Amino acid sequence: MSLKDILTPFTAWKRVARTPVTVRDPFNDRPGADRYRGFHKNDVDTCIGCGTCESICENEAIDLVPFKDPVSGDSGLRPRIDYGRCCWCALCVDVCTTNSLTLSNEYTWVATDPEEYRYTPGVDKKSWDENEKGWKKPEGNYEFYDLNRVAMHHLHPEERSDSFIEMVTGYSKEQAMTEADRCVECGICIATCPAHMGIPEYIKAVRNDNMEEGMRVLYETNPLPEICGRICTHKCETVCSIGHKGDPLSIRWLKRYIADQIPSDKYKEILNTNNLEVNDKKVAIIGSGPSGLSAAHYLRLMGYQVTIFEQYAEAGGMMRYGIPEYRLPYDQLDKDINYILSLGVEIKYNTRIGDKITLADLGKKYDAVFAGTGLHLGRGTGIPGSDNEHVYYSTDLLRKITAGEKIEVADSVVVIGGGNVAMDITRSLARLQMKKYGRINIIATSLENEENMPADREEVVEAREEGAIIHPGWAPQSIEIENGVPIGLHVVKCNSLFDETGRFNPQCSMDIKEYWPGKMVVQSIGQGMDMTYLSDEFKENITFGPRGRVQTNEYFQTGVGWFFMGGDIIEGPDVIHGIANGHKAAVGIDRYIQDKLNSKQ
Amino acid sequence: MEKENKNIPLVKTKTFINPENEKRSVTAPDGSIIEIDPIKDYFCQDRPKEYKVRSGAVEKFLNWARAESLWVLGFGTGCGSIEIPPLVTPRFDMYRYGVQMRPTPRQSNVFIISGYLSVKTLKRAIRSYEQMPSPKYIIALGSCTINGGMYWDSYNTINRLDHYMPVDVYIAGCMPRPEALLAGFAKLKELIKAGKAEKANEYVRNLDWYKANQKKIIKDWNMPDYNW
Amino acid sequence: MQKIIQDIESRYSVSEKEIRRNNLCFLTIPKNQAISLVTYLRDYQGYSAFTLLTAVDWIEEGHFQLTYLLNNPTNYTEIGVRTMIERDHATMESAHHLWESMQTYQRELKEMFGIDFPGSPRVDEDFILEGWTDIPPYRRDFDTKKYAEETYFPRPGRETNDPAEYMKSKLFPND
């Protein structure tokens, strides 16, 4: 022990003269840091109630409680947080699909009643709601799931522009697993899908590489997965919660992936439909489109004897005769249809109801009838020159292409219409032109401007890739006829389509004119329904709504008890509505028949 | 909220006796033999009594005095105790608010339950609490004391502190910052001055209910029911 | 690392080996050889520091995996010696004579997994738990959530909705 050891500690005295470091007012002087993880805030208008915050919370601190009525894409639920559980890890903020959930930098909450510590941020007003600082999801490449979808491989425009082979190649296993991994299993999409398919469930099956399970999930609500996996309008993807920050999941391609993996001879085994029961009740179905097939499938599973009446030589309706082969190859179409037929569904081809057999005959012979006759009639523009024989309807042309009939495609074509069917015919004719002339000269025009074109975006992009010219925002005025054949189309600039009240009322600048030459003009501005089989005796009992659509109850039952209708003539037009209608109608038919049986007893 | 079910009869649990608490006779240095029954001799087993509120200004003065000298028991029962050192050191300096740490329950009147309580600690916490002189208060920190917090599914930590001990003030956070703790003390002062920090008396009134809850989870109850 | 593994393989029946990094590998050894191998590694191969002993419950296969992790303080490598023991009446030879710290690990395993180490000092004393009467908590068949809910009653008043189910009940209840 030296003297130094005794003296040096006294150097501490020199601190006496220092300024004190004590925080004077600890309640106000020290707001949390900019990134502080304090109490929760939620922007309830942005929040969609997807519940990812709930599923990542390791403490089960988050409940989803009703906030408003659900709408498509918003569950109407909002997270309520239990501060008896929360640990302020902010994983809920980082995982939030809409970035609506954040933390403020407020951190003081003292209470005497422990029941107080449960609140719904954004709904229950708190003093920190307006607090701008606090934890937000870190910027930059910081994500808990991949925001970019796995790109689907398309055939190159040069490869595809002269042939009808399928242009989308489908996912490989690895791609499908990666894509399926992005799903957060919120289930928001289910309500938006018309068929209410178990989307998160089958995506989970992809993730677990359990295709058989995936197949069973698919067939619970959708008996045409190969078809839907290719041409579905995928409304589900528009509400996908991942889509708020990044690309929505490729739900459609994942569905196709599952169906593609299972060979058709395995279907019955996997779906356990080898020995279906048969009862003595019979149901007739008019039309073998998506709604007809769907109804037939579910009715058959319930044990009914089902007969389909099809006016053409092959089954599939619009899926076969309306959709070009490059989008939906016939072998895949047949795969789904043949499975349904193999369940014991009888089909009568080339049988048009209304000709030899009337609806009344069916009503007598069968316990119930379902009509899914679709929209097969082309709708005309009515402009001068449109009555020329070389001015075509797209539906007719598409049907002819499918049936293999020869089409005299001209070396220059104008298509009127900006919907998906217009794109289909544009691209089909382009392929035919390429085959015949080695070059493409086709113009499609639509009333709607570029942003509002009714066709799917990718359809327009692909059509352009293939060489078609798309001119949106023009109103057709007249078709120039020379020597009995059309030679071109006069159009004027169209500015707006709807007036303030939302009525269809196109406004055009008549002085901005354009003329597009074309030796063939195709009208593709919508389709109409052929309801000639509905004779007057039925029309009495059936109510018609706007635009000539039949009014049905929620089970698609018409005023005539045994007669059900569905598909494009009721809702849509698209495949998935047809499938959903068919399924629902099958349930309705089952109830109707069972009720009748019960009342007899 | 649980007023109606507070009449649960006292559960008789099997009483374990630690070897050092067993009855024994010892020989004193002078050769005489002394019988010792530690449970009886070392603990007071009487039921606790409610604190009687004095009248008017006297009580008001006493409450003011109590509120301005909160002596905290230095027992870090869980993670929350890591934020106590900043409080006793210059940055936040809680001495200026009349709050200070004491090493023994006999000198303290505030017990900070700093977060989760494992069953093993709960037993010690109850003993410490009961040894504190009345009037006494409990401040509970963090989620864990409210509804289990992080450890809601753990087999060894309690979920709701108010089932076992009476809590006057809760502070949210995991863990609450020193500033939040100071706010908690301010709230407690407010309550004491208003004469509303009555939880210790509630504990006495509902002693049987609390004891039943405590005995339900403390498997080896080797101490008297009440010791102070 | 390879050299040591080859050397061990020539002396002991290694049924499985997993080389994780160039300084960490795991070897599976029959139960009766495990302590012998650990001793060998300590005394002849320089693995004189003992890092940890723990168990993994492979309830599906009906055995516990014991892992003795040894550290070589000179070349800074680690070897994990794994051995499988029967889950029913699990016992293992005690290794407390090799390292003083071993008895704490064995006490913990006895308490948390119910694996007995006959002869290990204080192995039957309570270590972490106090008055525990249920099955040892680290076993996979012990459900901690169920136990916690039954014993410590969580605060009532919580209810939650699944978004998909809620939307179904509100938007299309009949489907």
Place this chain on the structure above:
Amino acid sequence: MDIRKIFQQYSDRTSYPEIGEDGKPIIDLSSHKYLKMWQGPQHPGVTGNMSLELTVCGDEIVESKTHVGYLHRGFEKLMERRKFIQCFPTCIRMCVAEPDPNEYLLARCVEELSGIEVPEMAQWLRTLVLEMARLQVLLRGVPGQGGTFALGLGYQWGNYIRDLILDRFEELTGGRVYHMYILPGGVRGLLPDGFKKRMEENLKLADEFVKSIDDLMYSNSVFKQRAKGLAVIPKEYIDKYGVYGPSARAAGVMRDVRKTNPYLKYAELDFEPYTTTESDVYARSRVRWYDLQTTIDLIRQIMAKMPEKGEIKAPTPNVLHWKIPKGETYVKCESSRGEYGMYMVTDGSDMPRRVNLKGPSYTHANMLLEKLLINANIADTAGIMVSLATCPPEIER
């Protein structure tokens, strides 16, 4: 009466109690020579919520048993029923004083078992956070040693600077104590603007603190008298009892994972851990004091060497259903107390099969402390415990 003579009379502390045939002391409580007493869990002199069962003879300990488990939450069990990402908030609470090594180890285990590479920038930030964590622990721990010998002043100074470091943590990570900063794949944010400048100001204060604590504590005759020669760990105990980190380095054995198995960016940093051979409480405390300087220096080096911008997180699978193939690994890092390791077993599901955390306190507080306390004074127990830096939540998890 010469007091010195009385002390000399009892100075040979090994003479009692008698050692039995099994090598253990024979302690007959009824002889009135011995008293059994508990230190903790409610005691200001224990490091956290743990207790010692001491048998004393006079004021001298003849036998001690450590009792832990007051903070047992069953983390390893809880993590078996949590997804990998959900393990993080749980895991960091395993050591309250220094949570960041927990985050790092868990993230490293997950990354190693699933084969994820962490971006450069994230590695630097991780290194920074780990060193900051060490700094804040040491700022409390170094003067805390004085506190156990009734020298509380340094503790007041140290805690103030520690609080400033916590402010920097708050700025960087959003949390004061539990940072939740390191996640599998990377970290949760870049340095805020002006961080380095503010950090440098704090480090200057820390520099000054290092100097003044040397004057106040290490040159203090009272501290020297009490700490020197107390609880010497012989060199052969290092492996036998499992002694790590500063405690081992005080005995002349180099144990520092940063140096022996460099992880993150430590290989690129220039530092030399201090070793000495006295191995008593004073030496262990002194090693920590040198560690404090090393850490301050390391933080300066890291801030100088780290890039300004960069990716902070590698892409990971969707954390909500992240499955990791079957495997097992052991990852370690250097905490302020010594080697801190995590052993993880996965079985191909989205939750770990088993996680086992191995901290130095586990061996320090149990067998080693029990051994070292024998023949020490009751008044010295706190000093010995703090010198071993026992952290109860890490022992029982």
